[in-house]
Amino acid sequence: MTRKRQRLVILLVALLLGGGATALVLNAFNDNLVFFYSPTDLKTKPVPVGRSLRIGGLVEEGSVKRDSDGVTLHFTVTDLKNRVAVSYSGVLPDLFREGQGVVAEGTLSADGNFQARSVLAKHDERYMPREVAEALKKSGEWHGDDSTAGTTP
Amino acid sequence: MIVELGHYALILAFAVAMLQSTIPVIGAQRNNARWMAVAKPGAITLFLLIAFAFASLMRAHILSDFSVRNVVENSHSLKPMLYKITGLWGNHEGSLLLWVLILAIYGAAVALFGNRLPTRLKARALGVQAMVALGFLAFMLFTSDPFERMFPAPPDGNDLNPLLQDPGLAFHPPMLYLGYVGFSMAFSFAIAALIEGKVDAAWARWVRPWTLAAWIALTAGIGLGSWWAYYELGWGGWWYWDPVENASFMPWLLGTALLHSAIVVEKRDALKAWCILLAILTFGLSLIGTFLVRSGVLTSVHAFALDPARGIFVLALLVLYVGGALALFAWRAPALKGGGLFQPVSREGALLLNNLLLATACATVFIGTLYPLFLDVTGGGTVSVGPPFYNATFLPVILPMLLLMGVGPLLAWKRADLAGALTRLWIAGAAALAIAALTWWLHRGGPLLALVGMAAGSWVAVSVFVELGTRIGIGRNGMATSLRRLFQLPRSAVGMTVAHLGLAIAIFGITGAAAWKEEHVANLAVGQSLDLGAYEFRLDEARRIDGVNYWAYRGRFTVSRDGETVATLYPERRLYWVQHMPTTEAAIHTNGLADLYAVLGEPDGKGGWTVRLYREPLVALIWGGVLVMVLGGLVSLSDRRYRVGAPAQRRAAIATARAA
Numbered sequence: 061m062t063r064k065r066q067r068l069v070i071l072l073v074a075l076l077l078g079g080g081a082t083a084l085v086l087n088a089f090n091d092n093l094v095f096f097y098s099p100t101d102l103k104t105k106p107v108p109v110g111r112s113l114r115i116g117g118l119v120e121e122g123s124v125k126r127d128s129d130g131v132t133l134h135f136t137v138t139d140l141k142n143r144v145a146v147s148y149s150g151v152l153p154d155l156f157r158e159g160q161g162v163v164a165e166g167t168l169s170a171d172g173n174f175q176a177r178s179v180l181a182k183h184d185e186r187y188m189p190r191e192v193a194e195a196l197k198k199s200g201e202w203h204g205d206d207s208t209a210g211t212t213p
Numbered sequence: 214m215i216v217e218l219g220h221y222a223l224i225l226a227f228a229v230a231m232l233q234s235t236i237p238v239i240g241a242q243r244n245n246a247r248w249m250a251v252a253k254p255g256a257i258t259l260f261l262l263i264a265f266a267f268a269s270l271m272r273a274h275i276l277s278d279f280s281v282r283n284v285v286e287n288s289h290s291l292k293p294m295l296y297k298i299t300g301l302w303g304n305h306e307g308s309l310l311l312w313v314l315i316l317a318i319y320g321a322a323v324a325l326f327g328n329r330l331p332t333r334l335k336a337r338a339l340g341v342q343a344m345v346a347l348g349f350l351a352f353m354l355f356t357s358d359p360f361e362r363m364f365p366a367p368p369d370g371n372d373l374n375p376l377l378q379d380p381g382l383a384f385h386p387p388m389l390y391l392g393y394v395g396f397s398m399a400f401s402f403a404i405a406a407l408i409e410g411k412v413d414a415a416w417a418r419w420v421r422p423w424t425l426a427a428w429i430a431l432t433a434g435i436g437l438g439s440w441w442a443y444y445e446l447g448w449g450g451w452w453y454w455d456p457v458e459n460a461s462f463m464p465w466l467l468g469t470a471l472l473h474s475a476i477v478v479e480k481r482d483a484l485k486a487w488c489i490l491l492a493i494l495t496f497g498l499s500l501i502g503t504f505l506v507r508s509g510v511l512t513s514v515h516a517f518a519l520d521p522a523r524g525i526f527v528l529a530l531l532v533l534y535v536g537g538a539l540a541l542f543a544w545r546a547p548a549l550k551g552g553g554l555f556q557p558v559s560r561e562g563a564l565l566l567n568n569l570l571l572a573t574a575c576a577t578v579f580i581g582t583l584y585p586l587f588l589d590v591t592g593g594g595t596v597s598v599g600p601p602f603y604n605a606t607f608l609p610v611i612l613p614m615l616l617l618m619g620v621g622p623l624l625a626w627k628r629a630d631l632a633g634a635l636t637r638l639w640i641a642g643a644a645a646l647a648i649a650a651l652t653w654w655l656h657r658g659g660p661l662l663a664l665v666g667m668a669a670g671s672w673v674a675v676s677v678f679v680e681l682g683t684r685i686g687i688g689r690n691g692m693a694t695s696l697r698r699l700f701q702l703p704r705s706a707v708g709m710t711v712a713h714l715g716l717a718i719a720i721f722g723i724t725g726a727a728a729w730k731e732e733h734v735a736n737l738a739v740g741q742s743l744d745l746g747a748y749e750f751r752l753d754e755a756r757r758i759d760g761v762n763y764w765a766y767r768g769r770f771t772v773s774r775d776g777e778t779v780a781t782l783y784p785e786r787r788l789y790w791v792q793h794m795p796t797t798e799a800a801i802h803t804n805g806l807a808d809l810y811a812v813l814g815e816p817d818g819k820g821g822w823t824v825r826l827y828r829e830p831l832v833a834l835i836w837g838g839v840l841v842m843v844l845g846g847l848v849s850l851s852d853r854r855y856r857v858g859a860p861a862q863r864r865a866a867i868a869t870a871r872a873a
Binding site for chain 2: 081
């Protein structure tokens with residue numbers, strides 16, 4: 061095998077792998093990208109029923125209700141323009157609070173309720189989840205950056 | 214006063230880094246020995262200055278000096294001492310100081326122990342190392358000064374984020390940084406070699422121990438982080454393909470590739486340009502990780518501050534270092550003369566394929582991590598990429614790699630006998646099929662991926678032993694000869710065997726945790742019990758206790774199986790009163806094969822508690838496997854041939870002795 065041919069073979073294998081990986085990635089993007097919707101988006105955009113998506117906003121004050129089984133929760137997420145009812149079974153993250161930002165992942169059912177599979181709390185309470193801040197900015201209800209300033213002096 | 218001295222030391226360090234990044238490099242270019250000699254004292258001075266700065270900030274944290282802003286914002290007089298110490302790097306400025314300190318430690322280590330390195334290579338490598346330090350010192354001094362004073366000094370501090378008040382903080386960040394920053398050494402050597410225009414077996418031998426040390430630390434750091442995320446509820450479990458986790462995983466994947474390609478450079482004098490490219494990209498990914506985590510583009514517990522100016526500064530450093538290095542690579546790499554040709558079926562062929570697969574796997578993770586950011590910046594909407602994406606892209610690439618892992622070590626250098634290797638591996642193939650069948654039978658089908666995972670783990674584990682057996686000639690020689698050969702194996706070979714075995718163990722753990730996790734969430738009153746599989750969890754009590762800087766409800770679960778008590782678990786629900794922040798402390802009992810995991814949720818006000826119980830089979834093997842991989846790395850690192858300061862003469866003497 062000459063040097064040229066060896067280089068060609070290596071290049072072909074690399075291309076094959078790269079091409080295969082690209083195909084896998086594109087295919088996975090088709091099925092597995094999770095889009096974010098604000099409550100207003102849910103009202104105004106067509107939303108596929110049954111597909112995994114994320115919603116976010118503020119937990120409406122006084123909206124958290126617990127079923128008699130003690131495990132299933134119902135609450136309303138709002139961007140102060142529109143709202144969506146969410147139900148979730150399980151232990152809430154430590155930072156879940158009425159009036160605070162929240163992001164939930166799950167599916168929209170046909171009746172317009174959101175069935176959350178997980179409620180995310182990867183932020184500490186000094187920060188607003190970024191998606192939520194964006195959603196509030198879009199709905200025009202954003203008041204200043206003081207809640208996202210974090211520890212920056 | 215000492216705080217100001219620390220600040221001053223940091224500024225001096227900046228000046229020293231400036232000298233060290235220019236004079237030795239110019240000296241190497243002009244072949245001026247005295248200019249090159251600046252590198253060694255420079256690196257040591259740089260280390261001493263940064264260590265002093267670090268110590269002075271540490272002192273402020275330990276003594277709770279609330280005139281320092283960094284202490285005020287991250288400490289509280291009641292905080293336990295462990296977290297006063299570790300809280301230093303539990304924030305943006307302090308963690309950067311740790312980053313730079315570790316960079317300086319590596320530099321000083323090369324200066325002190327690299328006596329046998331060629332003067333020019335050493336001068337250049339230390340110069341490049343100082344250039345990296347220079348950028349990050351500038352970043353600290355201009356945007357993230359840890360020594361800023363606060364006047365008037367408040368009576369007490371704001372306390373550290375309670376999520377970070379965990380022993381994990383003591384080990385996870387320093388280990389991770391030792392790994393991230395350790396790859397700067399490979400980077401510096403690569404740039405030095407590019408300037409020199411020469412890469413040879415000796416170069417690979419010098420780079421290998423540094424790369425290996427970084428790899429060991431990064432492996433341990435990722436393992437610790439994953440363990441922390443596992444026992445801390447709400448972080449998504451031991452691995453969630455979170456961008457921050459990926460940020461540490463990408464350099465690990467490429468670093469692993471680098472480790473393997475350096476072997477080819479050393480043994481066969483081939484793949485040089487590729488190896489250099491990997492060294493650049495690995496450190497580049499470490500920098501990208503720092504950027505992702507520190508810039509605040511990702512929201513997570515790791516993003517200490519959301520300040521765009523800092524993000525742009527890190528991005529600029531990233532472009533400067535990686536862009537500059539790649540430009541240099543494009544210019545100089547053609548000058549690196551490739552070594553001999555090689556056959557596709559050979560050890561080097563297998564290592565090359567391993568490299569391509571690892572790089573491809575890394576690319577899929579890279580796309581999944583950065584695509585949402587890209588889409589966000591271009592206005593394409595907010596999306597997130599979760600575990601299903603990685604299951605569909607990463608796994609199909611990494612599975613052939615595992616298959617190859619069994620075969621590769623059995624192939625000889627130059628030209629190998631694939632059929633022979635496969636014949637010897639029949640037992641590994643049989644074991645894989647048997648384990649898959651057994652799993653299928655035990656779990657009445659079980660998810661397909663679980664069968665594949667168990668088979669892959671068995672394949673790798675058994676093939677590791679087949680390779681070891683072949684190497685020591687089991688069956689061909691007598692038992693005594695084989696044993697003698699076992700003890701005479703070079704440490705690097707033993708290290709490989711152990712590390713590969715560690716991966717196999719981790720695969721079993723990953724498969725078990727992903728496939729057979731049992732979960733039960735319920736509302737439970739004190740005295741009631743709940744069944745989870747064969748186990749019965751009884752909530753005996755939930756009472757209030759007081760901690761140093763929090764109060765908590767502590768539950769007591771008695772876990773029994775067939776009437777016999779297996780474990781008592783004490784999960785807690787804490788409220789840290791300085792920041793008014795609740796945290797949930799899970800309680801875990803492990804017997805090595807399965808974990809019992811209990812969480813106390815919120816009370817319902819009527820005497821009931823939301824509780825969450827898990828049984829996680831095999832999950833402990835993940836960290837067991839990581840530990841074995843780290844051990845393997847350490848064994849390999851202790852190989853005499855790679856000992857950093859190993860005198861060349863002695864090596865030569867041994868060679869003559871062997872030849873005689």
